[in-house]
Amino acid sequence: MTDPNTPSAGPETLFGLEEMELNFGPQHPATHGVLRLKVRVDGERIVDTYPIVGYLHRGTEKLFELHPFFQNVPHTDRMDYVAAATNNLAYVGAVERLTGIVVPPRARYIRTLLSELQRLSSHLLWLATHAIDIGAMTPFFYTFREREIILDLFEEYCGARLTLNCMRPGGQPYDLTVGWTERCAEFIDDFPSKIDDYEGLLTENRIWKKRTVGVGMLPPEVAMAYGVTGPMLRGSGVQWDLRKAIPYEAYDEVDFDVPVFYNCDTYDRYLVRMEEMRQSTRIVAQCLEKLPEGPIMAKRPRVLKGPKESEVYFGIEGPKGEIGFYIVGDGSPNPYRCRVRPPSFLNLQVLPEMVKGQLVADLVAVIGTTDIVLGEIDR
Amino acid sequence: MPRFLEAIEDVVGATIFYFAVSPLLKIAAALVVVLTTIAYLTLAERKILGFIQARVGPNRVGPWGLFQPIADVAKLLVKEDIVPQRAIKWAFVLGPCLVVGPALVILAVIPFGPPSDVTGGMGWHIADVNVALLFVLAMATIGVYGLILGGWGSNNKFSLLGGLRSAAQMISYEVPQGLSLVVPLLMAGTMSLNGIVQAQHDQHVWYVFNYWGLGLAAFFVYFVAGVAESNRNPFDLPEAESELVAGFHTEYSGMRFALFFLGEYANMIVISAVAVTLFLGGWLPPFANQSWAGFLSLSFLPAGLAGFFWFFLKLIAFLFVYIWFRGTFPRYRFDQLMALGWKWLLPMALATIMLTGLVKVL
Structure with missing residues (x-):
């Protein structure tokens, strides 16, 4: 990795041409927010990439220290703002483990439900933007049609569509509304046929395959060395899913498969996510079926205090990878320190490795396949 | 008259x-x-x-x-017309004109309808040039210079890449495109577009169906290359809004941008019109030699207008296919487009020409 501040004299290449430095973003339609890349290109071939992050930095980790445990949940919404429910779950899960609260079963099931719906909506957004980056315009509208239904379900449950704030340390703030399960079941019954529609447009499309197969290779060793998690890792043939490896909430009580593909390229990561959507519908259907009765909130003190000199790390399988919270308590109602393990940030680190020697068009495809959200990278 | x-x-x-x-x-x-x-x-x-x-x-x-x-x-x-301060002004101004001008000029040689009274016994064309096909090729090529000049003159790296892409891909699709046009030329024995339509009329066949699929192959090569030439999906690489942020026309605004836009659509129409003329019988009605299909010649319309109707209908069918492409396909990468041009379209066009010549001689 070259230092971005050194003037790019550039080694002389064939015909004595010089390399060009391309400033890619932060205002660029394909960087999914405010990612900025300094790209050194030789013609259209990428010599080196240097991601520059921080354009969306809001000091979230510091904000955690300034608020009591309960009031910190909304901050997590704004990190990965297309997958707020899983952020919530990772945070409240960490707080519960720090303070030793045990969540009642109904709340665990509702959390699982919401997380999987969130995974669906996040993957739908990923598919929409990934496809439009590669030039296929139509899947965008189809996926947003279905995502809208999921957001409606969220809105009915907690009143918000994106920044859900739908979990509390100790359980769930609300029970499911009347008729919610039926509406959810109706959507879930219908959804696999919609996935078939998307796949019909893309999976066997020759151009789609030409643009994704063999593009953005990520060997498993490199992926693990960089701490890549989630579908990125499973597209490289590593069977690692926290829902199976260290089950949390109701995941050990439902039946699902973890899709793994072995070609390490953009196409296989696409296949992983498509299959994950199918598995998510399975999980949601089972959760709806098994949903136990009972309380949704555990008995808990009005003011939560982290025990003195306590620390906990809790990570879950978010739509983009392992999202985890490391919280240190000091006996006060606020966390002493709260550190986030953001999957997008760690997955982004590997981007320069993946695009080296590829074309500018591939850079866009690879940014799409890493599925980053800048709110989480910059926090 | x-x-x-x-x-x-x-x-x-x-x-x-x-x-x-x-x-x-x-x-x-x-x-x-x-x-x-x-x-x-x-x-x-x-x-x-x-x-x-x-x-x-x-x-x-x-x-x-x-x-x-x-x-x-x-x-x-x-809208305000903005010329970037560091732009190379003459290239920046010339670019859009070079895109839209030649595309419209090609219309001069396209026969929109058969000879009729309205036009004083002449065909529905502006000029019946005896080397119209060459003229079409020559003019269609100039449009690309507009993209290159515009992309270079904008003094923007993304625009430059867009311009470079169109320069790189130009040759790879224009060679097969030019060769594919030789096939209807061989079939008709004339370069005049009017003459080619007339020949299709006399031979009772649209050239796309001529010579057991050879016409179809040439038509296919021409149309794929044509889509690339008009910078439409799946070959819209020079603008590629998600990669190059609109590529060559990033810096253009107002009417100058509109000229690029106009040029793209005029190109679509021109390429479709040439395809209709060369391969789909121009203004000829379908099934013209079948007695049951006599009503398709629309004899109740004033002479010439029926021909124009059929021409326009075929044109619209082509334009629909363009739009359909855009709704369905992802975008090729520019090296893949070049590979497609050189490895598939060019051999295909050459083989078609040779086989057509062979059939013609036999």
Whole structure:
């Protein structure tokens, strides 16, 4: 990795041409927010990439220290703002483990439900933007049609569509509304046929395959060395899913498969996510079926205090990878320190490795396949 | 000839009439028709894409959004025209003109309809050039220079990459495209577009169906290359909005941008019109040699208009396919387009030419 501040004299290449430095973003339609890349290109071939992050930095980790445990949940919404429910779950899960609260079963099931719906909506957004980056315009509208239904379900449950704030340390703030399960079941019954529609447009499309197969290779060793998690890792043939490896909430009580593909390229990561959507519908259907009765909130003190000199790390399988919270308590109602393990940030680190020697068009495809959200990278 | 034309001829004299007034009138008519088609093509594109993508499309301006193109043009006309300070001004200004000009000039040689009384016994064309096919090729090539100049003159790295892409891909699709045009040329034995339509009429066959699929192969090569030439999906690499942020026209605004836009759509129309003329029988009605299909010649219409109707219908079918592509396909990478051009289209075109020649000789 070259230092971005050194003037790019550039080694002389064939015909004595010089390399060009391309400033890619932060205002660029394909960087999914405010990612900025300094790209050194030789013609259209990428010599080196240097991601520059921080354009969306809001000091979230510091904000955690300034608020009591309960009031910190909304901050997590704004990190990965297309997958707020899983952020919530990772945070409240960490707080519960720090303070030793045990969540009642109904709340665990509702959390699982919401997380999987969130995974669906996040993957739908990923598919929409990934496809439009590669030039296929139509899947965008189809996926947003279905995502809208999921957001409606969220809105009915907690009143918000994106920044859900739908979990509390100790359980769930609300029970499911009347008729919610039926509406959810109706959507879930219908959804696999919609996935078939998307796949019909893309999976066997020759151009789609030409643009994704063999593009953005990520060997498993490199992926693990960089701490890549989630579908990125499973597209490289590593069977690692926290829902199976260290089950949390109701995941050990439902039946699902973890899709793994072995070609390490953009196409296989696409296949992983498509299959994950199918598995998510399975999980949601089972959760709806098994949903136990009972309380949704555990008995808990009005003011939560982290025990003195306590620390906990809790990570879950978010739509983009392992999202985890490391919280240190000091006996006060606020966390002493709260550190986030953001999957997008760690997955982004590997981007320069993946695009080296590829074309500018591939850079866009690879940014799409890493599925980053800048709110989480910059926090 | 209509009476008002005869009146004009009486006033100005036959020489001036046939060398100045008549061509100018035809040019005006062709431009009005084509520019209106372009305007409504943009609306049709948005409506059809809307239909494909489960949404409505423009519906605010006028009934079914029918006045949307007019509103768009008005907006583009009054927008501020920005020339970047560091732009290379002459290239920046010349770029859009070079895109739109040649595309419209090609219209001069395209026969829109058969000879009729309205046009004084001549075909519905502005000029019947005996090397029209060469003229089409020559003009179609110039448009690419507009993209290159515009991309280079903008003094923007993304625009430059867009311009470079069009330069790189130009040769790879233009060689097979030019070769594919040789096939109808061999079949008809003339380079005049009118002559080629007439030959299809005389041989009772549209050239796309001629010679057991050879016509079809040539047509396929021509159309794929044509899509690449008009920078449309899946070959819209020079603009590639998600990669190059609109590529060569990133820095353009207002009417200069509109000229690029106009050029793209004019190119679509021109390429489709040439394809219709060369391969789909131009203004000939379908099944012309079948007795049961006699009603398709639309003899109740004034002579010439029926031909124009069929021409326009075929044109619209082509334009629909363009829009359909856009709704369905992802984008090729520019090295893949070059590979497609050199490894598939070029051998295919060469083989088609050789086989056509062989069939012709035998």
